[in-house]
Amino acid sequence: MDILEVSARMFAERGYSSTTLQQIADELNLLKGSLYYYINSKDDLLYEVIRAVYWQGGANIREHSKKHGSGMDRLRVSVMAHIRHLTNNLTATTVFLHEFNQLSAARQEELSRLDYARLLRELIVEGQVDGSVRSSVDPRIASMFILGATNWVYRWYRTGQGSADEVAEQFADIFTVGMSPVRGGAFPTRVSP
Amino acid sequence: MDILEVSARMFAERGYSSTTLQQIADELNLLKGSLYYYINSKDDLLYEVIRAVYWQGGANIREHSKKHGSGMDRLRVSVMAHIRHLTNNLTATTVFLHEFNQLSAARQEELSRLDYARLLRELIVEGQVDGSVRSSVDPRIASMFILGATNWVYRWYRTGQGSADEVAEQFADIFTVGMSPVRGGAFPTRVSP
């Protein structure tokens, strides 16, 4: 069934609540009412789109976070893998990040059990234990920093304008260096704001 | 008029298109139709909320980007100021970041003339010229990296849980160090993805 594909694309393009079942049906050469042979509700459609990319994304991060290496190494690998995953699934990721809170409270709750930020936070903490991450870093804030940066990618990355690998590497270089223990000298001077 | 305040709060809480004028009117102890004494359309309400925080935010970044110091210094200062601005305007920022694309194409266009990312990108380029930013950094990608991280703040930052200053400093420390020219030695070894 490509109802999910079509729905994902349209939700991504014009937003969940601005997409009508009529439009989805048109795209599928079906009548509006006929959709209900396949779905139970518009809500379910959104849920399915989000759930799929959400679990895949989580599995992807988790898988890479279990590789060998320091905390920092595994953080780097996991985030790069995450960026590749979301650039490979741009429409679904867009829907996920944009329309998550259109889901019912119960479903939002359900999908929050797999907490991307927590996965990253744990890697940072492990990095601080093994010395690969600077101890002055606040794991909670830093994990949100990285997650925010990656979750913004769908807003500007367009296939064809530079490879996803390049983005992943640039991102990783910045936070890897930025969170490493200071080497060879003083910390950069602060400029008072 | 606190129609704007009330609207901003409700748009932030439940989304623009899930907020009804009925609900806004109820909150203000007005009849639905009475709102039209103050506004022209629901759309205008969204526009006003977004426009205000958008211009303030831009002015704030721009102002700080003109201070003295190296490109990196000014980048650090500007981003920290931006974080303080958005934590001080959480609801409006939420509406801005979540509902921007519910605006008419014309209004999106209008509000895109002031491009936050460009402001940051310019500072990065200037930093590369003056040597305060590592030359291997891609200004376009790095500016999006920082903007993404800061634009995610509204999703997890809640007043009372750690100060905004702390967030700003942690963020700045990471990208400042992360984008500096390498000091005293080799670049961290890449882990193949």
Next chain:
Amino acid sequence: MDILEVSARMFAERGYSSTTLQQIADELNLLKGSLYYYINSKDDLLYEVIRAVYWQGGANIREHSKKHGSGMDRLRVSVMAHIRHLTNNLTATTVFLHEFNQLSAARQEELSRLDYARLLRELIVEGQVDGSVRSSVDPRIASMFILGATNWVYRWYRTGQGSADEVAEQFADIFTVGMSPVRGGAFPTRVSP
């Protein structure tokens, strides 16, 4: 007060129910609510505009219909006077003819007591008695014929494009000749339809 003038003009231009009190107030540099210092209701405004031109028009016809001469002579004179009256009062006439049936049933009834068609019909009948109007003419149909022709004038006559007198004379020539007893010969041959 030129509320009546302004209203008449706007009713003529965009129709009674498409004209809002807001628009009328704007034109008068008043606030919408302030109109109610002068009027009782929008309905009254329409009524006043129509009543004025209606009575004037009726008085005008009646006056001319009492002059000397044959029935036909007086019909001619009255209709020509009527045409001059309505071209001199184009906006009010437009409102009268276009919006008459937006009036309440009671007011329509009231304004129907002065029946233009009846005035014309009586002249035609008198003309048949005195021999100035062909006896084969049906007075009821002929009076409607003339009234229709004149009541259409407001739709195409524009000040400046030929004088009203010219229109009046052309009209009068046609129905005067057309309703006269046949002279000097046979009636024009009918073409079967």
Next chain:
Amino acid sequence: MDILEVSARMFAERGYSSTTLQQIADELNLLKGSLYYYINSKDDLLYEVIRAVYWQGGANIREHSKKHGSGMDRLRVSVMAHIRHLTNNLTATTVFLHEFNQLSAARQEELSRLDYARLLRELIVEGQVDGSVRSSVDPRIASMFILGATNWVYRWYRTGQGSADEVAEQFADIFTVGMSPVRGGAFPTRVSP
């Protein structure tokens, strides 16, 4: 679909803007919203009603204007046919003549391409060329004279009170005689107005 029929009747009876979709739906035993399964907007409903009778009317006149005979003969035939057409389509004609200017400017424009008055004017001019119409007649004014008389019919003609044929003949007799070249003598003396 008898949505058009019902709508035409109600528009004729109480005017376009005083007719609500609620009333139309009630008449059809539908819910208000259900109408939109059949129509796109209230405006379209008006357009369809008018367009249909408008084209039919134009085609009817044009067809008869191409018959054989003098200009006057064809004018007579065409006008008589027009009267029969409008008496046969009283409600639609009423809507056409009363609500035409409630249409959007674009649609008014579109429907003005077929200009009834022009068709009549051309016949009059041809009549002047072939000698069947008096040369002193102003074709533009005379065509409006006839069109006005016929366009007024819907206001007073009621089925059952005299046949449409009778009306058509009376009308035709008046303007036919009235516009013929003078026979056997002087023009009727003018009465100075």
Next chain:
DNA sequence: AATGAATGAGGCTTCATTCAT
């Protein structure tokens, strides 16, 4: 004489959903 803030009723339109066929 006029303002300004509201009211309240009702209008057009949209849309997810249902259900007999």
Next chain:
DNA sequence: GATGAATGAAGCCTCATTCAT
């Protein structure tokens, strides 16, 4: 598997009218 006709609830918006000041 799918259609076609409808439902029903709700949404945005308009506007004549009121009334305290």
